[in-house]
Amino acid sequence: MSAWAVRIAIGFAWIVLLFGVGASGVHAESAQFATDSLVLKHIHEALTHSTDPRQLRPWRAQVQDIIRQANACIQEETADLDNIDKGLKVVGPFVSGEPQSLTQLRDNLLQQQRRASGRQAACKVLYVGGNDILNSIHKKELALRTRYLFQRGADIFGQWQGLQALPVQVWTQERDFWLYREGEPVLQQSRFQGALGFALATYILAALLRQRSRRSWRHLYPLLAPIGLGLLAWSLGVFYPLIVLLVGVWTTFIVLTWAFKTLLRHLQGLPARAQREAVLLRVLWRPLRFVLTLASFIGLYELLDRQASRAVLDNVALLTVFHVLVAIALLWLLWRARRFTFFRRHVLSQLLLVSSILATVALDLLGYVNLADFLFFGISVTVVSLLLALILTWVVEDLSENEESDTGVIGDFLRRRLGFSPTEIIPWVTWIKALLFVAIWLGALIAALFGWGLSHSGLALVWHYFVQGYTIGGMHVEPFRWLIALALLILLFNINNWLQRQLSNRSRLFRHMDVGSRHSVLAIIRYLGFLLAFLIALSTAGVALHNLAIIAGALSVGIGFGLQNIVNNFVSGLILLLERPIRVGDWVKVGNTEGTVQRLSIRYTLILTFDRTEVFVPNSELISGQVTNWMYSNAVLRLMIPLQIDHDANIDKVREILEEVGRKHPEVLQEDDPRGLPPTALLLDVSPSALVFYLRVYISDCNRSFLTQTELRAMAVEALHRHGIRLAHPQQDVHLIAERAEAGAQRPYTTAPPS
Structure with a gap:
C-alpha cells in the first residue's frame, strides 16, 4: 500500500467517523483514532527511507498494539450492531399514528447504529492499514x-591486522576492568x-574425598571450592568481576560433570538393552561439557563487562577464534560419536554435518563473519539439543519398560503413589510416555529455532497464533483448544476404562445378573462413555454439535461407497448388545464354527472353539445367518447315550439298571426338577446282533456334557457287568455248503499247487 493510498483510506475513515458521531463534537474514539492513524502514517513514511534495524522492534510493537485494539473494537462494535438490529426488528418500521415514545426510540436506535457503523468502519481501516x-516491517x-548476513568484511589476515590495530586504551580499559x-x-x-x-586447597581436598567416597553425590564435593571462594571474597571485600567470572565458570564445569556422571550411573543400572544411552553419553559428555562451559564463559563475560568489552568482543578476529573453538568441539563430538552404531548407520548425515561445519569455518576465514556466526550458533544449538533430546527419549523408553515389568520404573512409581496393587494394570503409562516425548522434542525444536534466529517476539507471535488461532478458508482454527480437547479426550477415555474395571470387579452391583447380561450392560456403558467423551472433546475444541448433521451427511456418502460392511457390523453389534440373543459364555454354533463366546464387541464376536482356537465372527453373520445357541434360555441339555446289549438279556432288568444309573449321577435332573424329564431307558432298535438301548437324561449344565457322558457310560457298563448282563458285539455267521466243499477236496490239481 503506497503512502497516497494510506492517506486516502485514513481520510475516508475520518469522513465516516465524523458522520457517524455527528458534527456536535469529537469524542474519545475519534481522538484515539487520530492518534493511531498518525502513528501508522509516521511509521509508513519512515519505512520508505533508510531505516535503522533497532527502530523496527518498537515500531512493530506499536503496530501490533494498534492492530490488537482495532480488532477488539471491531468485535465490540459488531456485537453492538447486532443488538441494535435486534432492537430495530422489535420496534419495526414507522407506522402512522404510532406513539411518540416509539418513534423517539426508533430514532435513538438509528442514531446509535450510525455511530457504531462509523466506529466499526474506522477500526477496520486501522486494522487493514496496521x-x-x-x-512491510517484516519485509x-x-x-x-x-x-547483514551476506555483508563481507576482512578476511583472516585483515581480521588479525584489525585486532592489532585496536587502540591501546581499549586493552588498557579491559585490563583495568x-x-x-x-x-x-x-x-x-x-x-x-x-x-x-583457600579455594584451591578446598578443591584439592574435595577431589581427594571424592576419590575415596562412594556416595551418589560425591561429584558435588568440588563445588565447595567456588562457593567458598565467592563467600570468602564477599566477606573480605574482594568480590571483583574476575571472582564472579571464575566462580560462575568453575561452578558450571563442576555441575555439568556431576550431572553427566549421575546420569551415567543411573543408565548403567538399567537393563542391558539400555546401555546405548550410557555408551552415547560416555562418548559425548566431554565435548558437550566443553561447549556448555565455553558458552557460560562468553555469557558471563558479556554480562559483567557489557560496555567495555564491546570493542573486544565485536572484533571479528576474536569472533573467528571463538567459532574455530566451537567447530573443533563439534568435530570432536562427531568423531567420538562414530564409535556408536547408531551414528555409523547415518554416514550421509555425518558428511553433511561435517561439511557444514567446515564450510562455516571457511566463511569465517573469507570474511563472511556475520553469516558464519549465524550458522555456527544455529548448528551448535541444533546438534546439542537434538543429542540431548535423543538421550532423554531413550531414557524415558527404558524407564517406562524394562525386563522386570511391562510398565517399568514409571509404572512402579505410579503404583506406589496411587495405591495400586503390584499386578494391577496402570493405563496412564503410555500416555505419560507420549507426553514426555512430546515435551522433550518440543523443547528441542524450540531450542533449535532459537538457535536459528527465532526471537522472543517471534516465539510470542507463534504462541499467539497457537492460542488465539487463525482463519483458513473461512474456518477459524485454534490449535490450543484442539490440544486441550485431545488431552481431555484421552483423560475421559482412561476414566471410562477405569470405571469399567471398577464395575467389573465390584460383582455385588451385578450379582443378580448372569455373566452375559453383565457383559452387555458393561459394553453399553463403555460405548456410551466413549460417545460422551467424544462429544465433550468436540465441544471443547469449538466444534458446534449441530454441525454433526453435516458430518453425518458426509459419512452417509462414504457408507454408500465402501463402508457398508463396517456399518452393518456396527449396527449388528448394537442389536446383539440390546437384544442379547447370544451372551458371553454361551455355547454357540455359527456355520462350521462351534465354541464358547468370549467377547462381544461393536464390530465382531470372539468365539473360542473346543480346539482352543479363537475365531473372530463379524456381527452381521450372527444377525443374518442361522445361529445355534445351546444356552439361550437355559443351560439344560438332553443326552441320549446308546448301549448295545446281548439278545439273551432281560429287557426289564436292563431298563431298571440304566435308570438307576441315571438317578445316581449328580448332574442329571431328577423327577422333581421341572426343567427336564427323569432318567429313562428306551429300547429304540433291535439289530441282528444286539438290543440297542438309549439312556435319556437331562443335565443342568451343557458345558459338562462330554464329562457327564463319560461318567454315565462308565457307570452303566460297570452296573451291567455287576449284574451279569453282557454287552453285545458285532457277529457274523458263516454257512458252508458240504457238497461243494467235498467236490472241491476230491478234484485233482491240473497245475502245480501254489507254493
Whole structure:
C-alpha cells in the first residue's frame, strides 16, 4: 500500500467517523483514532527511507498494539450492531399514528447504529492499514537481516591486522576492568590471594574425598571450592568481576560433570538393552561439557563487562577464534560419536554435518563473519539439543519398560503413589510416555529455532497464533483448544476404562445378573462413555454439535461407497448388545464354527472353539445367518447315550439298571426338577446282533456334557457287568455248503499247487 493510498483510506475513515458521531463534537474514539492513524502514517513514511534495524522492534510493537485494539473494537462494535438490529426488528418500521415514545426510540436506535457503523468502519481501516504496515516491517527486517548476513568484511589476515590495530586504551580499559581496582593489581592483594588459595586447597581436598567416597553425590564435593571462594571474597571485600567470572565458570564445569556422571550411573543400572544411552553419553559428555562451559564463559563475560568489552568482543578476529573453538568441539563430538552404531548407520548425515561445519569455518576465514556466526550458533544449538533430546527419549523408553515389568520404573512409581496393587494394570503409562516425548522434542525444536534466529517476539507471535488461532478458508482454527480437547479426550477415555474395571470387579452391583447380561450392560456403558467423551472433546475444541448433521451427511456418502460392511457390523453389534440373543459364555454354533463366546464387541464376536482356537465372527453373520445357541434360555441339555446289549438279556432288568444309573449321577435332573424329564431307558432298535438301548437324561449344565457322558457310560457298563448282563458285539455267521466243499477236496490239481 503506497503512502497516497494510506492517506486516502485514513481520510475516508475520518469522513465516516465524523458522520457517524455527528458534527456536535469529537469524542474519545475519534481522538484515539487520530492518534493511531498518525502513528501508522509516521511509521509508513519512515519505512520508505533508510531505516535503522533497532527502530523496527518498537515500531512493530506499536503496530501490533494498534492492530490488537482495532480488532477488539471491531468485535465490540459488531456485537453492538447486532443488538441494535435486534432492537430495530422489535420496534419495526414507522407506522402512522404510532406513539411518540416509539418513534423517539426508533430514532435513538438509528442514531446509535450510525455511530457504531462509523466506529466499526474506522477500526477496520486501522486494522487493514496496521496489518499492511506490519507486513512491510517484516519485509524490511528480512531485507536488512539478509544484507547483514551476506555483508563481507576482512578476511583472516585483515581480521588479525584489525585486532592489532585496536587502540591501546581499549586493552588498557579491559585490563583495568578485570585486573585492577583503584589502581592496584587485584592479583597482588593479600586478601584476593588468600581467597584464591583457600579455594584451591578446598578443591584439592574435595577431589581427594571424592576419590575415596562412594556416595551418589560425591561429584558435588568440588563445588565447595567456588562457593567458598565467592563467600570468602564477599566477606573480605574482594568480590571483583574476575571472582564472579571464575566462580560462575568453575561452578558450571563442576555441575555439568556431576550431572553427566549421575546420569551415567543411573543408565548403567538399567537393563542391558539400555546401555546405548550410557555408551552415547560416555562418548559425548566431554565435548558437550566443553561447549556448555565455553558458552557460560562468553555469557558471563558479556554480562559483567557489557560496555567495555564491546570493542573486544565485536572484533571479528576474536569472533573467528571463538567459532574455530566451537567447530573443533563439534568435530570432536562427531568423531567420538562414530564409535556408536547408531551414528555409523547415518554416514550421509555425518558428511553433511561435517561439511557444514567446515564450510562455516571457511566463511569465517573469507570474511563472511556475520553469516558464519549465524550458522555456527544455529548448528551448535541444533546438534546439542537434538543429542540431548535423543538421550532423554531413550531414557524415558527404558524407564517406562524394562525386563522386570511391562510398565517399568514409571509404572512402579505410579503404583506406589496411587495405591495400586503390584499386578494391577496402570493405563496412564503410555500416555505419560507420549507426553514426555512430546515435551522433550518440543523443547528441542524450540531450542533449535532459537538457535536459528527465532526471537522472543517471534516465539510470542507463534504462541499467539497457537492460542488465539487463525482463519483458513473461512474456518477459524485454534490449535490450543484442539490440544486441550485431545488431552481431555484421552483423560475421559482412561476414566471410562477405569470405571469399567471398577464395575467389573465390584460383582455385588451385578450379582443378580448372569455373566452375559453383565457383559452387555458393561459394553453399553463403555460405548456410551466413549460417545460422551467424544462429544465433550468436540465441544471443547469449538466444534458446534449441530454441525454433526453435516458430518453425518458426509459419512452417509462414504457408507454408500465402501463402508457398508463396517456399518452393518456396527449396527449388528448394537442389536446383539440390546437384544442379547447370544451372551458371553454361551455355547454357540455359527456355520462350521462351534465354541464358547468370549467377547462381544461393536464390530465382531470372539468365539473360542473346543480346539482352543479363537475365531473372530463379524456381527452381521450372527444377525443374518442361522445361529445355534445351546444356552439361550437355559443351560439344560438332553443326552441320549446308546448301549448295545446281548439278545439273551432281560429287557426289564436292563431298563431298571440304566435308570438307576441315571438317578445316581449328580448332574442329571431328577423327577422333581421341572426343567427336564427323569432318567429313562428306551429300547429304540433291535439289530441282528444286539438290543440297542438309549439312556435319556437331562443335565443342568451343557458345558459338562462330554464329562457327564463319560461318567454315565462308565457307570452303566460297570452296573451291567455287576449284574451279569453282557454287552453285545458285532457277529457274523458263516454257512458252508458240504457238497461243494467235498467236490472241491476230491478234484485233482491240473497245475502245480501254489507254493
